[in-house]
Amino acid sequence: MGDITFSVLAVLVIVTAFWVVTSRNLVHAAVALMGTLFGVAGLYVFLYADFMAAVQIIIYVGGITVLIIFGVMLTQRIGDKMLVQTTMPNRAFAAIVVAALFVALASLIFKTPWHRGDLPEMDGTVSIIGNALLTRYLLHFEVAGVLLLLALLGAAYLARRAHG
Amino acid sequence: MASLESYLFISLILFCLGLYAVMTRRNGVAVLMGIELILNAANLNLVAFNRFGGLAEHLPGQVFALFVIVMAASEAAVALAIIINLYKTFATVNVDEAHEMKW
Numbered sequence: 001m002g003d004i005t006f007s008v009l010a011v012l013v014i015v016t017a018f019w020v021v022t023s024r025n026l027v028h029a030a031v032a033l034m035g036t037l038f039g040v041a042g043l044y045v046f047l048y049a050d051f052m053a054a055v056q057i058i059i060y061v062g063g064i065t066v067l068i069i070f071g072v073m074l075t076q077r078i079g080d081k082m083l084v085q086t087t088m089p090n091r092a093f094a095a096i097v098v099a100a101l102f103v104a105l106a107s108l109i110f111k112t113p114w115h116r117g118d119l120p121e122m123d124g125t126v127s128i129i130g131n132a133l134l135t136r137y138l139l140h141f142e143v144a145g146v147l148l149l150l151a152l153l154g155a156a157y158l159a160r161r162a163h164g
Numbered sequence: 165m166a167s168l169e170s171y172l173f174i175s176l177i178l179f180c181l182g183l184y185a186v187m188t189r190r191n192g193v194a195v196l197m198g199i200e201l202i203l204n205a206a207n208l209n210l211v212a213f214n215r216f217g218g219l220a221e222h223l224p225g226q227v228f229a230l231f232v233i234v235m236a237a238s239e240a241a242v243a244l245a246i247i248i249n250l251y252k253t254f255a256t257v258n259v260d261e262a263h264e265m266k267w
Contacts, residue, residue: 006166010174017178020197021185033197036178040204043174046166047215049226052207059233064200064240071193071244075251094187102180109172117218125223129230132222140227144234151238158245 006046013039026072034065048119051126171212179205190258192247196240203236 016035023029037060044053122128133141178201185198207229214225251257 003166006170010170013174014177017181017201020201021181026191026193029194029197033200036201037204040178040208043171043208044211047171047211049211049214049229052211052226052229055230055233056207059237060200060204064237067240067244068193068197068200071196071247074248075193075257091188094184097187098180098184101183102176105176105179106173109169109176114168115217117216119215119218119220122220125226128220128223129227132224132227133230136222137227140231144231148234148238151241155241155245158242159248 002046005042009039009042009046012036013043026076027069030065030069030072033068034061037061037065048122048125050124051129168212168216171208175205175208175212178202178208190260192250192257192259193244195259196243196247199243200236200240203232207232 013036016032016039019032020029020036023032037056041053041056041061044050044056182198182201182205185201186195189195189198210225210229210232212225213219214223214229217225219225247257250262254262256262
């Protein structure tokens, strides 16, 4: 049962990611991206990361894709729905680079003798992550808060209507 | 039971597709989608190593992935603000047509 669910999620992630990359309609690509992010959230559940799965769905699926769809709608004229990619030689070059990287990294993944371990059974990761964030990772937590504030101010400043 | 390698392989495919999107797409929003795919691949790696490394004490991989999500959210907001500004200034969002810093 678990293996079947894992395979379904893996296929979902890969197929929708292909769709994101190859679709000529930007709205279709955005919806496919939503599917990819859902699939990754499912994989997080398999990795004993329940809190991360919830965060992935709330922030990525609920926030970032909606933002991206807004971006698509605000920057497209009604007429031009087709998405132009770069010229053919450029695309072939990109395909060669990506394929070479893929082969190199895949051989690395399957040849490396990884350290073998597994997480013990636990009732949810929320309390562990909460404690870690407010003790060991407190500085990082505060810096992330400042980063979010700066991003809020910066995005509002950049997107405002210019005066004069 | 899925092994560490299967997660790493899925994340490798996500990374390569994202890189291909960044290298071939002309539309700024589509480039941004490629970046989101790459960040998700990195997150999947972090969480997978957290589980199969057996790091139960502070869950460092998951906390790191959480910070990556925070960064991705702010990056998406700022990038979309820049793209909307680009559209208002040049009436295009194709990243290869916007080659002037100042208008």
